[in-house]
Amino acid sequence: MNKKILSFIMASSALVLGACSVQTEDEVNDSGTDTNQNVETTEKVSLEILGMGSNETDMNIVRDQLIKHGFDVELNTQPDYASYNSQKEAGNYDLVMNSWTTVTGNPDYAVRSLFITDGDYSTISNDEVDRLINEAALETPDNYVDTYTELEDTLVTENAYIVPLYNSLKAQAFNNNLLDSESIRLSKSRAFAWEPVSFVDEAMNETETVMYTQTISDLTSLDPIKANDGSINQLNTNMYVRLVNLSDDDQVVSDGSLSYNYAIAEGNEEYYFVLRDDINFAKVENDEAVDTGEMVSGQDVIYSLNRAKNPDSVPDHRTFSLHEHIDEVSLVEDLSELEDINLSDGSGNMLDALGKDLDSPIETLVEEADDVDNAAGDYQVVKLTTTEPFPQVLNYLGHQSAGIVSQKQLEAVNTYDIDSFDLNEDVPYGDQRAVTEGDSYDNHLYASGPYIMLKKNDYEATFQRNPGYMTNSDHSANIKNASVRFISDEDSALSALRAEEIHFLYGLNETKYDIVEEEDNLELQSMPSNGVSYMGFNMDDREVSESKDLRKSILYAISQEEINSAYEGNKLKAYSTLSPLIDTGNELTADPQKVEDFYEAYLENQ
Template sequence: MKKRLLSFLTLTTSVILLAACNVQTEEQANNDNSDVSTGETTEKTTIELLGSSSNETDMNIVRDQLIKNGFDVTLNTQPDYASFQTQKEAGNYDLAISSWTTVTGNPDYAVRSLFTTDGDNSDLSNSEVDALINEAALQTSDEYTETYKELEDVLVTENAYIVPLYTSLKAQAFNQDLLNPDSIRLAKSRAFPWETVQFNETASNDTEPLILTQQIGDLTSLDPIKGNDGSINQLNTNMYVRLVNLTDDDQVVSDGSLSYNHAIAEGNSDYYFILRDDINFAAVEDDQAVDTGKMVSGQDAVFSLNRAKDPNSVPDHRTYSLHEHIDSVSLVTDLAELENASLSDGNGTVKEALEANLESPIASVVEDAAQVDNASGQYQVVKVTTTEPFPQVLNYLAHQSAGIVSQEQVESINTYDVENFDISTDIPYGDQRAVTEGETYDNHLYASGPYIMTQKNDYEATFQKNPAYMAGTEHAAQIANVTVRFIGDADSALSALRSGEIHLLAGLDETKYDVVEGEDSLSLQSMPSNGVTYMLFNANGREVSVSADLRKSILYSINQDELSAAYDGLKLKAYSTVSPLVDTGNELVADPAKVEEFYQNYLDSIK
C-alpha cells in the first residue's frame, strides 16, 4: 500500500517558510546581539531555561532568540521527564518548556487544570483568569470564542504568564506489512484505541502480541483518578470503559462505551445514560485475564464518578478539578422521570432518545444490578446532574479519569485512612507496585475496558484482552495480547519500529516523517493535534515571578516562524493552549521594539 500523509500535510508544505532556521551555538548567538529595530541591544538579565533532552531543539532556538535580544541564557537540560519534574518542583528555572494536549476535545480542559487558582497543574493565582475560565465553561461553542479571547488577553497579552511556541501535528507510524491499515485509528484527542487493531493475517490476532511503545515507564497510577499524564493515559484509556467516548474528530458519542445512548435534558444540567449489560470486569489469575462474572453496573458508575469529583476520596487525587462541575450522580428508579423530561433541543423526551435503536425498548428501569436484563427491556439508567448548566461535562466523562472501576474491588483494596495514608506501607488500588514483577507483585486490578494489564517491569508492560468485554460485537478487542515497550528516546523508538521490534509508534516528530516515508513497510498518519508546546514562567521566587514587564520582554523575543522552520514548516502557530480548539484571532509576533520597551519598564520599576 502506498504510504501517504493526510491531505493537511500537502497544504502545509505549500506554505513552508522560505528560509530554514539554522540553530546557532551559544557563542554564535552571543556575537549577534544587535536589536534589529534600533541597532542597539540592552544587556539584560540572565534567564534560566529548563527543559528535557527531548526538547533540545526548542531550547536551542529559544536560547538563540533570547540572546539576540540581549538576554543571557543558562540552559538547564535534564535527561528525562522525571528529572525535569524534580528540577521544576525545586524551582530551578525562570522558564520551563512545557506541553499540553487537550485529550477531551473541549477548551475548558485546555485551561482549567493549568491556569486556575489551585488547579492541579497550576501555580497561578489570578481572579480574572479564574472568572473567565468559569464563564467560558458554561457557554456553548457559539458563545465562548470571545470569552476565550479575553482569557488569552489576560493570560498572555497583559500578564505573559506563558510564552506560546507552537501547535504540533499528531502523527503515528505503523508496520503496514503486519497491521491492517483499515484497523488503525488516529484520533485527534483521545489516546490510541487498541481494540480495533488487527493483523493482516487474522490468525495472528490470537497468537501474536501487538507491540506498542511509550516514553514513560514509571506509571503514576492505574487508578484512573490518580493520574493524568503520558505515563498512564494510553494505558488507562484502554483498561477502563467510560459512559461516553470521543470520536476521532472529538465528537461525544456512546459508541463503544458503557452506554447505548445518552441524552441531555432541558436546562443542560441533567444528563442521562442508558447502560449496556454485556461488559464484565476482568481480573488476572495465574497471569491470565479472566472473566470475574461481575457485570460493570450502574452502582459502579455512580461510585466511580462520585470518587472522581471528590478531592478527598484518595490521597494525591490529580483529576478532581476535571469533574468539579458534577453535583450528583444517581440511578434513575422511576420510568416516568424519563418520560416526562424533555430534551434540551426540544425534540422529544429523554426516554425516546435513550431507547433509540435499542433492540428492546425500555420496559422498566431497575436499581438492583441483579435485575438487569437488556434483552427483556430491563435497564439501568445513570443520571449526572451538574452544579449549573455545563455542556462540556460530556467531554470530561469521555476522559480516562472518568473510567469505571469496581466499587467492590476498590473498596477491598483501599482500606487505608486517607488522612494517614503512608506510601511506604500502603499499596492503594492501581499502585504500579502491585503489577510489577518481583516481591511486590499481587495483581489486584479489575478492568472494565477491553484490556487488562497482567504485569510490568522496567522494560515493558503486558496486557490481555478482557474476555467479557462486549463479546460478539464490533467493539470487542480483536488482538488477544498487547505489549507496551518503555522507550524513552524518540530516535530509539523509531529505530525499533524500522527494525520490526515494535509495530506502531505514536507521537512521531515532524522531522522524522521523511524517514518513515522512505520505508516500504511503514505507513504514516498525520493530522493537526490539540497539543501545544509553550514556556511556563516560574511563579515563585524569581524576578520573572513578580514582573509582568520582564515576562513580556521575553514574550516578544520569541519568533514562532523560526521554530516552525526547524520542523520543516509543519508546526502551527499558537497563542495559548486553547489555540487548536478556538480561533480567537490572537497571534504572537516577535517585536524587538516591544522587547526593549518592556525591559525598560522593568528597569524603571526596580530603581
C-alpha cells in the first residue's frame, strides 16, 4: 500500500492438486532447507500460486522449495495488477503472494485490515484473532507487546493463515546532479513527500518537470477513502492534506499538516487540533492548477472524517476499518473549555498546548470558515472523540485515507444514489476516468495538498503545485510541475533513471543497489522498512481452506534463508506483518520433519 500500501499488494502463484516425484536425501540437503534431518518426502497435493510477473523471483523460489518437499506447484503469473486482482477475486489460487507496508507506523494498521473478520483485505474469520487485535489496539506500547505476540502465535504458529517470506529494506534512488540531495526525504512509513524536493539549480523549479515513477498505472481511486494500495498511496498522500503527519522516523507530528498543534486530553479519548488558515483547495482549469480561494476548513475536516469512518458513505469503501474508532468530530466553540481540560500527560491545559509557538495567540474560536483569521487570533479547533481510549487513532489520521476533501465538491460530484450505484453509468469523485485523457476527461478533483493531478494516460500522470497551499511557509511545494511515469518493470525503471528519463526512483530491488552505487550521478538511500512480503491462503473452498495441518506443512517447507540469498542478503526475517514494528521473538525455521508430520496429520483427517 507500502502501504503502502504500498502499501501495495504484490503477486503470488497458484497451487493446483497433483503429485510430484519423491525427493531424495541429497536433494533435501542441497535445497538449503534442512540442517540435520534426513526426511523422505511423500507425494503431496498440487498447489496453485497466484502472482504477477514483478514478483517472479519470489514465485520461482517458493515453487522450487515446495517441489523439493513433494508438492506439485503451478504458477498463475499475471502481467499486471488488474488481471492479478481479477484472478484473486475469482479465487483462482491456493496461495497468493502479498506485500503489506504499515504506512502509518503503528501495529494496529499492520493487522486490522488484513486479518480481522470482514476487514478490508481479510479472508479469514477467527474469534481469537479478532479479540487479540481489538485488545491490543487499546493498550499502550508498554503493554501491547505480549498481546501482539499472542496474536502472532494464533495467526501463524497455531493456524498458519499466512506464510511469511521477508521484511524488506526501503530504498530509493535519484539523480544527484539534478536533484538537491538535502531536499530528498527517506521516511520509514509514509509515502515519499514531493513538496520539499528541489532541483540543484533552483531556477529550474519553475521551468522544469520533476519526473517520478511507479509501477501501477491503473489507479483504484483518487478519492482517499476508496483506495489503500500501491496504485494511489503516493499520489493521494501528496494531493490531500491531513490533520497530522508522520515524521521520517514514524512520530506523529503537526509539521506540514493542516494543524499547527495537536494535543490529547486526560483519559486518551479526546483529541484536539488547532487549524491553520493558509491552505486552499486547488482545482484544474485549462490544464493548469488554480487556487479556488476556498479555505480547507473545520467543516471539511468534520465531513471528511465522518465519511472515512462510515462504511456506507461510498460504494466500495476500502478504508473504513482504519477509522472505526472515531466516535464524533466537532468544532470547539467555547475558548474556556480548552482552559479547563488537562492534558493526558499532566503537563498543563489544552489551551496552552494548542497555542504553543503560534505567531498570534488564540483569542477567539470561530465556527464559520469566513470568520477565520489566524493573524488576528481567530482560529478553528477540531475536537475528535474516540469510542474508547485509543492513542493509535493519531497514526490513522496521518494515513492518506484521512486526507481532507472538499465537502462542497464531493456533494456536487457524488449525486448518485448509493443503493443503485452503477459503475458503468456513474462517475464518482476520484474515478480515474475523470482525469484520463480522451472522451471521459472531466477533471473534478479538488486537492487540499501540495499538488493536484492535471491528467493521466497509460504512460504518465501529470501534476502541478497547488497555488493555494501554505504559500508563505517552509512547506509550500518547491517544484511547480511533476510527472509520475508508469513503468511496471523494475529493470526498465532503473534504466530510465540511468538514462535521465526520470529523476527519482521510489522503490529499488536489493539486487540493484550496486548498480546505483557505481554511478557518480546517482545516489542511493535505504533503511529497514515496514514492508513485509508473505503468502496468503485461499480460505474459500480449497483444500488449504479446510486444513490447518496442510497449511502448516506448507509453512515449514519455506526457507527464508534461501530467499534472502537471492537478494544478496539484503532481506530481513519476518514472522508476520508485525515483525518490523514489534520484537515478538518468533522466527520461521524450515523443518522437513514438520512438513511430513503435518502432512500426515492432514491425510489422517481426510
